[in-house]
Amino acid sequence: MGFWKRVLIDTILFIALAGLFAGTGMFYISSAWIALLASFVLAILNVLVKPILVILSLPINVLTLGLFSIVINGAMLMLTSAFIGADFFHFSSFWSAMLIAIIMSICNTIITDHQENHY
Template structure:
């Protein structure tokens, strides 16, 4: 259930950020946002660990800031697999969207992910 909740949250974030950055980030519909969110989750599970291991030296040198580049690359890969209905104007824009999505996910996970365990 938590997996599908994150998929829906990311789809809503895609739609909100596409509305905010109309000229630079395009999502054609809610269904495309859901598809892109699912593709991003699959890429994060399959490809991102390999990229993190390969880029470990530069990530250590930059004190973890290179992970923003990796997140932007994951969004660009998502755009490639989803097609023309989900696109960014530049790689810099995909990195900005990655940072904003990371911040929003961190804030939302602190509210949504915890259940009261008072038993």
């Protein structure tokens, strides 16, 4: 899947998840433009920072049979929140970032699988 398709899909997922968790205060996005900016920043961080974190956490990732990658995804979302700013894009806790990371991973897997099988 192309870079811009993934950014667009993550933008839509951010908006949908912010609407889903609107009453709980777990996840907040101030506007659709901030969601687009956040998905772009997340994509850049996934290209530049995530491979380094995966290599550094390889022993614990092997011990947990890959489940530690969810923690890395949550950390990427928290880092994105730090870059965008807490007034525009934030999570109430690290656990809420991990929950959003799990939901986004599941949705991205379904969409990617559908894209590969559809064409």
